[in-house]
Amino acid sequence: MGYDRISLLPDSLLTQILLHLPTKDSVKTSLLSTRWRNLWLDVPGLDLHSNDFRYSSSAIKTFTDKFLELNRESRLLKFKIKYDECNVYLFGISEWFVTAINRGAQVLDVDTLRCPFYKDFMPLDVYKSKTLVSLKLVNVEARKLVSGCPVLEDLTLCRSFDDKLPVALRVMSQTLKRFCVKSGPGIESDAPGLKCIDFRDDDRVVGKNLSFFLMVDIDTKFNLHEFLNGVSSVRRSMIISQRTIKELYRCLNMEPISKFHNLSRLEVSFFSDLLLQVLPNFLEISPNLKYLTLIKEMIAGEETGMARVRIAKTTTMKLAKQKKKIWMEVV
DSSP states (O other): OOOOOGGGSOHHHHHHHHTTSOHHHHHHGGGSOGGGTTGGGGOSEEEEEGGGGTTOTTHHHHHHHHHHHHTTTSOOOEEEEEEOTTTOOOTTTHHHHHHHHHTTOSEEEEEESSOOSSSOOSOGGGGGOSSOOEEEEESOOOOSEEOOOTTOOEEEEEOSSOOOOSSOEEEEOSSOOEEEEEEESOEEEEOTTOOEEEEEEESOEEEESOOOOSEEEEEOOSOOHHHHHHTTTOOSEEEEOHHHHHHHHHHHTTSOOOOOTTOOEEEEEESSTHHHHHHHHHHHTOTTOOEEEEEEEEEETTTTTOOOEEEEEEEEEEOOSOOSSOOOOOO
16 A cells, blocks of 8 residues: 555645645545545635536535635635536625635636626726736626736736727736737737737737737737737747738738847648738748748538538748748648
């Protein structure tokens, strides 16, 4: 029989390990032995999914309320929840977020699987947190201005519904390093410390101090010209999609774009021959590109009447330093 070394670790270390598990798995460890029976109650965080509480529409609320009450004197480092409002009863859920922020949460991740039925979902306390490092809101109404979190490094905003924001979302942060946004009326960003950005389905993006990027991932069709000039100093990699290729083709034929002297990796997803017209010009403005990855997407089942499934073929090439002539054939 093997020797149980992990149980010899101090409680403080074990609870940190359990913090990286979904709460349902953390609870299961209580069956291991008497040593583990109540250890999950001291984990400084929650990671919940409504599918784990199918036996009762209010069970997730009852469980969370009791957990927060039992640990109300301790710090809560992480609060993560994913749920479907059609299946669970979560009236007053915003109080949980206030509690998490007041207890020093570093990570807040809220994901609703459907459009919420009511507004003013996210309390203002979230945008004033002094400890929040990572904030992710999926299908949650966000404020027009995100600027009050002094240590925020990772911000993700995804919306699949219209929350009637009349103006672009403004993000101002001296500490933000990674910013991902999907679907919205537009983004105005002033974050000089940004290293990675990921924009999808936005009407427009306006950026200031865009000079130190390591990675740029773009899947959108807004006017790219000004934005690309702003991120031309990206130091490592860029990912662009088919929709972006169309806009890029228009931009390259209108007026010059600044050269990407520091870009070393480029990944392109495409399903049309338009890429063959765009790529040579883009390579000309990327003189130090070393690796090119092409992902050709295809729709399977169109001719046979089967369900349409998008599949992809990926090819990665190492480019020669001298690119006086470029010959490319995509199969």
